[in-house]
Amino acid sequence: MGQKSIQEVAKNIWEYAEIRFEEHKSARELADYAANLGFKVEFGIGGLKTAFKATYGSGHPVIAILGEYDSLQGLSQKEDTAHKEKGNQENNGHGCGHHLLGSGAMMGAEIAKEYMEKNNLKGTIVYYGCPAEEGGSGKTWMIKNGEFQDVDVALTWHPFPYNGIFSMPTLANYQAYFRFEGKGSHAAASPHLGRSALDAVELMNVGCNFLREHIIQEARLHYAITNTGGISPNVVQPDAEVLYLMRAPKLKQVDEIFERVCDIARGAALMTGTKVKMLFDKGASEYKGNKEVEKVLYKNMVKFDNIKYTDEEIQYAKKFKDTLNENEITSEFGWISIAAGDKWDSIKEMMLKEYIFRGTIPYDENFNRLLPGSTDVGDVSKITPTGQIATACYAIGTPGHSWQNVAQGKSSIAMKGMEFAGKVIGQTAIDILMDKDLFEKIRKDFEKNREEYGSPIKYETNPIDL
Ligand SMILES: [Zn+2]
The missing domain is CATH 3.40.630.10 (Zn peptidases)
Known part of the structure; x- marks a missing residue:
């Protein structure tokens, strides 16, 4: 050929x-x-x-x-x-x-x-x-x-x-998934039995949006919700996932921001009675x-x-x-x-x-x-x-x-x-x-x-x- x-x-x-x-x-x-x-x-x-x-x-x-x-x-x-x-x-x-x-x-x-x-x-x-x-x-x-x-x-x-x-x-960066695991339930009949993983994702995002004000100017924080836990409002979402991309001029600074983002994820899990796992996706210097x-x-x-x-x-x-x-x-x-x-x-x-x-x-x-x-x-x-x-x-x-x-x-x-x-x-x-x-x-x-x-x-x- x-x-x-x-x-x-x-x-x-x-x-x-x-x-x-x-x-x-x-x-x-x-x-x-x-x-x-x-x-x-x-x-x-x-x-x-x-x-x-x-x-x-x-x-x-x-x-x-x-x-x-x-x-x-x-x-x-x-x-x-x-x-x-x-x-x-x-x-x-x-x-x-x-x-x-x-x-x-x-x-x-x-x-x-x-x-x-x-x-x-x-x-x-x-x-x-x-x-x-x-x-x-x-x-x-x-x-x-x-x-x-x-x-x-x-x-x-x-x-x-x-x-x-x-x-x-x-900018150096890290990208990581945060996976929340809750408990599915009928959203009207037994909401008290459910623990919403989607609530946890939303609270984590609220926390990170507040965090933005207290990180260095050059840093960047972006996210995408990669699993909303389903399309039914009538089910308490048993699992949900958000992907975070964190950037800063130096890798060390990304490290510090990452630690704080992880704390926010823990806080969101605590607030909602869910569990959270972190899945590291990628990083660059x-x-x-x-x-x-x-x-x-x-x-x-x-x-x-x-x-x-x-x-x-x-x-x-x-x-x-x-x-x-x-x-x-x-x-x-x-x-x-x-x-x-x-x-x-x-x-x-x-x-x-x-x-x-x-x-x-x-x-x-x-x-x-x-x-x-x-x-x-x-x-x-x-x-x-x-x-x-x-x-x-x-x-x-x-x-x-x-x-x-x-x-x-x-x-x-x-x-x-x-x-x-x-x-x-x-x-x-x-x-x-x-x-x-x-x-x-x-x-x-x-x-x-x-x-x-x-x-x-x-x-x-x-x-x-x-
Ligand atoms: Zn390119």
Whole structure:
């Protein structure tokens, strides 16, 4: 069978739209592509069925290139359509562009491998296929289960509506289920005999909503009720469950908030005469990029960022930008204005007037503003020097996790952004493999700033009595 193009791979993964830990076809698609190139593929690594690694070369330096391929629940959307309309994907959709992420990263691995082959370069390129970035922290599990240990430098990227270095620290997090067990009863005839697990969930949420006022500003607390205990008001709900996601700038702070959330769950159980179990779901550390890696990535972004768009592509982006309100279009202005420094005026004008981002946001190595989201790349960044970039794959202003994001996922704009990322990652890997001094500088900088790493996954995944 002939080799598919990397664009076909990305488009197929967009169609599969598989969610966390179920990315069987998506992972195979990428693994087969790598195997056809001559990479050695190992499937089901790090204790995860849909994780894999594809290795080329031997010895140090070991450069890891990280790919993702999971989609988001409920975001099925018709391609290229500038209004919300369900697509052919069963239910889910690539609203975070991970079909591009996995494929662009693979292109980077391919570029580096070809160069190594041609020039007889020593070292190793490992493509890590990482499942469940969305709500599963796949990389954190992979590290806990022994992966990434011999990696010297890690590179990755993420699709966005702009080009720049993804140097911002992100929030560490924990996600855990709280399962309440009460006693079912006839809600009218014998309510006194019932103990409502749904009451417990509601009281826990009330408690946590009050807690918000007394935690640090940057922390985030969100929940979803994953079991309401049934749809009948005439039955005292015997069981109910709520899923909590807790975030803060440092893992230690998440730990403290988590303890207080557990206390609230205990209190809710006590108030309602129910029992509560905690089931730990996932955790991720805060991200910290390596400045020396970021400098090389930036140099290569500027080298390759002269991307040409046709009038048709500009019109395509316009029709999506026209669906956004001013708040959506300007929502990223805050951090970009700081990062861009004295270039901000011209970048702002371009972002307001045009439809596809041009150029690269200037890189400032002292820029340290928090990005209020989380990524499991955080855990990789704790154990090896890591750099990541953002490239423009969508119309300016397109929000993450939106139908507009899914709709543009197979467009030629998305493909150009993906290939831009692949080129930058590939060239950066080559630069590090070629230049021993650069490699040493990166490692030294990492060791100097290294913080102790403890896995955020501290609990067994069986429910624990609280
Ligand atoms: Zn994402």
